[in-house]
Each structure stands twice: as structure tokens, then as C-alpha cells.
Amino acid sequence: MEQQTQKTKLADEKFCSECGEIIKLKAEICPKCGVRQIPPPNPLSSTAPNGKNxxxxxxxxxxxxxxxxxxxxxxxxxxxxxxxxxxxxxxxxxxxxxxxxxxxxxxxxxxxxxxxxx
Incomplete structure (x- = not known):
């Protein structure tokens, strides 16, 4: 039977949105799967896709x-x-x-x- 290890992240880390790997909080691209990370929404900055605020x-x-x-x-x-x-x-x-x-x-x-x- 396989033993499952539980991943724990530190304060300066986050989970990759695609593969779930622990990566640095400021990482824009996951080093494991290469997927660009979507930044969390900022309620003070409601910027449209064309840059209009x-x-x-x-x-x-x-x-x-x-x-x-x-x-x-x-x-x-x-x-x-x-x-x-x-x-x-x-x-x-x-x-x-x-x-x-x-x-x-x-x-x-x-x-x-x-x-x-x-």
C-alpha cells in the first residue's frame, strides 16, 4: 500500500493552480508543469482586459x-x-x-x- 504524504506550505509559498505543487508565492510560472499562475483578484484594482480602470x-x-x-x-x-x-x-x-x-x-x-x- 502506498503511503500518502501531505503537502504543507510555508507563509511564502502557494499551491500551483494546475498541478498542486508547492511553489513560491511570487512565482508567475510553475517550475514543475510550466503553467502560468493567475494572480488573485485585487478589489482595489478593477482593471479591464484593455487596461481601463x-x-x-x-x-x-x-x-x-x-x-x-x-x-x-x-x-x-x-x-x-x-x-x-x-x-x-x-x-x-x-x-x-x-x-x-x-x-x-x-x-x-x-x-x-x-x-x-x-
Whole structure:
């Protein structure tokens, strides 16, 4: 009968997501199986696949939303130009404040679907 040994890891180690081997905590690739390790999600950094960040977009909407900077950042150049053309009416500022609240309350999945296209 085979004897099973239980693997224990230290504080600076983790288990490989593919083969279960103990590897260093900062390892990006498992030395045993060669699979790239997926970093754990960071709740403070909700970055889309194209590099756009929800918090940055919300801050742009709050501070520079009247000029449409958040629209340019999110790749909506046409809407950004509309915000610039009508910034003297302060209507874009009001709309940008509403978009600021929407961006902050939006889930990461929704943000990635709407603005995360590569």
C-alpha cells in the first residue's frame, strides 16, 4: 500500500493552480508543469482586459467630467467631443456627476462588458 504524504506550505509559498505543487508565492510560472499562475483578484484594482480602470474613469468623471475626459479615457471619442462642445452650458458636468455615481456602483463584470473590449 502506498503511503500518502501531505503537502504543507510555508507563509511564502502557494499551491500551483494546475498541478498542486508547492511553489513560491511570487512565482508567475510553475517550475514543475510550466503553467502560468493567475494572480488573485485585487478589489482595489478593477482593471479591464484593455487596461481601463473603473476607479480612474470615475475620478475623471468627477473632476474633469464637464470636459468629457472620462469619455475620451473610455474610448468614446464622439461623446467626449460633444461634452467639450457643450461644456459652457454645465449640462455635461451634471451628466458626468451622474455617470460618476454609476461608474462607482457598477460591478466589475458590467464595466468589463461595456468598456473592456480589447
Amino acid at each position: 473603473k476607479i480612474i474613469a470615475a475620478l475623471f468623471a468627477f473632476f474633469l467630467g464637464g470636459l468629457g475626459v472620462h469619455k475620451f479615457y473610455l474610448g468614446q471619442v464622439g461623446r467626449g467631443i460633444l461634452y467639450l462642445l457643450f461644456c459652457w452650458t454645465f449640462i455635461p458636468s451634471i451628466v458626468a456627476f451622474i455617470e460618476f455615481i454609476i461608474l462607482l456602483t457598477m460591478s466589475d463584470e458590467t464595466f468589463n462588458k461595456k468598456y473592456g473590449a480589447v
